[in-house]
Amino acid sequence: xxLLRNARLVLPDAVVDNGRLGVDGExxxxxxxxxxxxxxxxxxxxxxxxxxxxxxFVDMHVHGGxxxxxxxxxxxxxxxxxEFHRTHGTTTSIASTVATAVDELERVVCxxxxxxxDGLLTGIHLEGPFISAARCGAHDPALLRTPEAGxxxxxxxxxxxxxxxxxxxxxxxxxxxxxxxxVDAGVIAALGHTDASYExxxxxxxxxxxxxxxxxxxxxxxxxxxxxxxxAALESDEVTxxxxxxxxxxxxxxxxxxFRAAGPHRVALITDSLSTTGxxxxxxxxxxxxxxxxxxxxxxxxxxxxxGSTLTMDAALRRAVTVGGIPIEQACRAASTTPAKVLGxxxxxxxxxxxxxxxxxxxxADLRVAAVMxxxxxxxxxxxx
Numbered sequence: 001x002x003l004l005r006n007a008r009l010v011l012p013d014a015v016v017d018n019g020r021l022g023v024d025g026e027x028x029x030x031x032x033x034x035x036x037x038x039x040x041x042x043x044x045x046x047x048x049x050x051x052x053x054x055x056x057f058v059d060m061h062v063h064g065g066x067x068x069x070x071x072x073x074x075x076x077x078x079x080x081x082x083e084f085h086r087t088h089g090t091t092t093s094i095a096s097t098v099a100t101a102v103d104e105l106e107r108v109v110c111x112x113x114x115x116x117x118d119g120l121l122t123g124i125h126l127e128g129p130f131i132s133a134a135r136c137g138a139h140d141p142a143l144l145r146t147p148e149a150g151x152x153x154x155x156x157x158x159x160x161x162x163x164x165x166x167x168x169x170x171x172x173x174x175x176x177x178x179x180x181x182x183v184d185a186g187v188i189a190a191l192g193h194t195d196a197s198y199e200x201x202x203x204x205x206x207x208x209x210x211x212x213x214x215x216x217x218x219x220x221x222x223x224x225x226x227x228x229x230x231x232a233a234l235e236s237d238e239v240t241x242x243x244x245x246x247x248x249x250x251x252x253x254x255x256x257x258x259f260r261a262a263g264p265h266r267v268a269l270i271t272d273s274l275s276t277t278g279x280x281x282x283x284x285x286x287x288x289x290x291x292x293x294x295x296x297x298x299x300x301x302x303x304x305x306x307x308g309s310t311l312t313m314d315a316a317l318r319r320a321v322t323v324g325g326i327p328i329e330q331a332c333r334a335a336s337t338t339p340a341k342v343l344g345x346x347x348x349x350x351x352x353x354x355x356x357x358x359x360x361x362x363x364x365a366d367l368r369v370a371a372v373m374x375x376x377x378x379x380x381x382x383x384x385x
Contacts, residue, residue, distance in 0.1 A: 001025075002376075005034050007048040007362075010055070010332045012351050021053060023358040026375040031354055046385055048362060051370060052328070055336040055351050056091025056359030057313035060165070060268055060343060061125060061214065061242055063096045063286070064275035065312070070095035071287055073111030077275075082120055084278055085271070088312035089361035091374050092340065092349050094164055095121050096272075098287040099128025099139035102151055106158045113162035122343060123164030126155065127213065130178065131193030132169040137218040138300055138307035139193065140288050147178035156185055163187055164343060167213045169194035170204030183208035188342065191239075193218045194229055201232035205239060211342060214272055215241040215258065217249050217306075234261050240342050242270045243334075245319050246311040248297060256324050264330035268339040269316045274298055274308040318367040328367075 001024045009019035009031065022030030064070050066084025068077040082093060095112050097105065105126070115121045128139045130147035145151070147168055156163055165188035168178050182189040191204050192213025197220075201209075212219075212233035220228040233239045241262055245255050249272075259267055271277070276284045276293045283301070284291045286308065290301040298307040313335055320331040340350025349359050362371035362385070372380040 002044045002046055003030075004046050004048055004053060007051060007053045009053050009352055010329050011353075012333055012337055013329060015329055019053070021352065021360075023373075023376045026357055028352065028354055028356050028358050031352060048385070051365075052363040052367065053352065054089075054317075054328075054332050054361050054363060056349060056361055056372070056374065057089045057317070057335045058092040058339040058343065058345070058350055059085065059090045059271055059313055060094055060339040061096050061127070061270035061272050062090075062093055063098065063273060063308055065271075065273050065277040067275055067279040069275040070112065071098050071100075071108065073108035075111065075115060078112065078115050079120065081275065085273075085312065086372060086374070087369070087380055088314045089369050089372055090313045091359040091361075091372065092122050092343075092345065094123040094125050094343065096125040096127050099131065099136070099143040100287055101143060102129070102145075102154070105129070106155060109155055109158045109163065113159050116162035117160070121162075122345065124159060124162050125165040125167070125190075126163060127167045128193070130166065130168045130172065130175070131218075132171065132195045134195040135169070135193045135218045135220070137193060138286055138289060138291070138305055143288070146173045147175060149174070149177070149181055152178060152181055156187065165190050165211065167192040168204070169196065170207075170209070171196040171200045175200075176203050176207045179204050179207040179209055191229055191233065195220050196229050198227045198229070198232050201229035205232060205236050210238055210240060211268075212239055212241045214244050214249065214270065216254065217244060234258070237266070240266050240268050240338060242268050244272050244309055244311065245269055245316045245324070246309050247319060247323065249306065249309065252319075252323050255320070256326070259320075259324070259326055259330065259334070264326075264333040265338055267334040268342060269313065269320065269331070269335045270339075271311040271313055271316065272308045273311050276308075277310040277312065314361070314363070314367070314369050321367060
């Protein structure tokens with residue numbers, strides 16, 4: 001039963017300086033100012049020397065990391081990717097796929113669903129194949145298809161409840177119908193990789209879309225006479241917008257604008273990271289496509305197309321605060337609280353609160369990860385702690 005003292009606790013709407021946080025088993029049992037005292041005995045009291053304590057990060061869009069990928073559905077690869085991101089503070093993660101043939105995607109979904117059932121992953125996100133060839137990004141255009149009801153049903157059945165989110169380009173034939181089918185099945189319908197007009201995007205939102213997949217990236221841009229899906233998403237209170245906050249996918253001024261327009265309760269920081277993350281420069285594969293990483297930037301070989309990212313959630317948070325000027329409590333909402341709520345896990349994780357699971361990250365003065373706790377157990381802990 002550890003008691004963390006002399007910490008800077010980041011709560012959803014405030015920072016508690018010189019704070020304390022008690023843990024019993026898997027759960028947070030006490031939060032407050034250190035000078036409030038503590039009537040509950042703890043087996044271990046740890047002085048955090050003023051380090052930040054933030055909720056464990058929740059990544060709702062990630063393809064891999066540490067040289068391993070979720071996209072092939074292999075358990076050993078998925079474990080490696082998850083463990084890599086956990087060292088960077090991600091304690092809850094879903095696995096994102098890429099466009100591939102339906103039979104192959106069924107196999108991938110089957111493999112990943114077993115890891116969801118085992119508790120390693122929180123769910124599966126299908127990014128492709130139901131996306132626009134005009135905005136396919138780093139997905140193979142030859143593998144894209146319209147979202148036929150029977151194909152969607154096959155995939156959902158194969159997932160056995162593990163598919164949490166599906167990205168759809170609503171302008172495709174059957175796109176809005178697919179949104180309704182997903183919502184009826186209890187699956188998050190996300191708008192993304194889309195060339196939709198404002199009106200088409202609004203129709204999808206009215207049908208039940210509640211997430212915009214990496215806002216601005218791989219979607220029709222904003223124009224004062226053609227607002228497109230960006231404005232449709234930003235003006236809709238029910239839509240959470242994903243941001244890849246690495247300074248490459250979005251200008252920092254654009255990220256700040258989105259935080260102000262939507263608020264941290266509707267912004268979800270994501271990594272969209274590939275197996276290349278943390279693995280260094282070199283040549284890699286993203287599904288059937290060749291990817292080359294140069295100076296930490298992943299692009300399709302012989303193309304200027306950005307291929308996902310080499311971002312980690314701690315880096316996304318750090319940039320939001322230190323470069324974007326976002327208050328740390330708002331950045332933590334976007335990195336933890338908001339995506340947890342989107343995934344239906346807000347009662348369990350995503351914020352520091354009594355009764356929630358003790359998933360937390362200790363950050364140093366530079367907002368770099370010093371320690372990670374999952375369900376009350378340290379999975380990464382320095383000697384001084």
